[in-house]
Amino acid sequence: MSATNAPPPSGPSTLCGQPDLPWSGRGTSLGIFGCRFSLYPMTDRYAEVILSALAETDASKVFAQTDALSSLYRGKLVHVIDALRGLFARASRPGLHLVMEGQISKGCPGDSDGDSFLAEDDLPLNRPGIADLRLPVMAKIALYPLGAQNYIDLIAEVVRMAERAGLNPRTIHYATRLSGDLNRVMDFLEKVSRFVEPRSNHYVLTFTVSAGSPTQETP
């Protein structure tokens, strides 16, 4: 298990975890993607579900940290997505309503090269074990490209990408709904990140992935 119990956050507050750096813009030239995320298993045994999924997920190619509210994976995009994918797959089980919420991000002007492993190769550790998994999920996403006037164009293109990916995008206030298989949704989050990253110095892609919801929505 690579996730560690983090010491409580401390020190003066600023952005992106670098309290003592001026806005250096360094974040935009680094290859570090990150995701802060939380798992919500709607069961009395939530702690056991979360801890065992964290333990069973191979996060050895990312920097991983857990506090009382959320966890963090940082590193190469392929490994951040792979660890998220593995974690959700490990935590899910028949009859359990499980939700993961997270924010994939890159380029915060205050980011630094700490808390990340970038020397790794590009071979995902978790995907091979769940490549055949068929897990239908409902999802929503919202994309926030920061510091740029053309952000609406990027968002609109991502919605079209979801359509082409067969993820049935539907507009709701403040987000876009998706539905499909877990692996296809996770592939899409990776694809969106690769599309937006060279077009926006700093972006945040928020997502919610839900399995096993008892709520029926009539088509």
Added chain:
Amino acid sequence: MSATNAPPPSGPSTLCGQPDLPWSGRGTSLGIFGCRFSLYPMTDRYAEVILSALAETDASKVFAQTDALSSLYRGKLVHVIDALRGLFARASRPGLHLVMEGQISKGCPGDSDGDSFLAEDDLPLNRPGIADLRLPVMAKIALYPLGAQNYIDLIAEVVRMAERAGLNPRTIHYATRLSGDLNRVMDFLEKVSRFVEPRSNHYVLTFTVSAGSPTQETP
């Protein structure tokens, strides 16, 4: 109970729930704040907790809608915050680990004046009943002012506001941790929205509020 079971999202996809409008910029001149949010009660009885809290919260001064992933309150800021506050208070109970995640937003260029009640007065409906509630929570926030180059300055000022509000802001990657009483955290979300709204045509303020977590963080 004002929350209704929404029909499934349908129609062509675009932003902010207005599939047939061009990017009109109308959103920036409307007074409509909105919040898409989810409650996560970590218990086998999660459905009962969510549905009873929605039923006990007076959301009659906002437009409210629920789908399988999240719910929506839209209207005047005072009432959106008031309904969120009431909902979390109603859902919380001793021994329950309860989390709410949401995004408060205003100004999407594709927004319209639909799905909102703006004719209401400014008297909150839920706060009087829970003004004396003392509910310690852990929280995190992230602010995304969109379409503007100066977004970092707004974010930095909001962190300073949290310090002045006594909410112990601490930096973590991609977010700012807060801690304090539920009512003070909700007051702060309202204050941040009032501060950012005139300074950013379009912004999103994401938040996580957590009560009853068993995870200990040593100071």
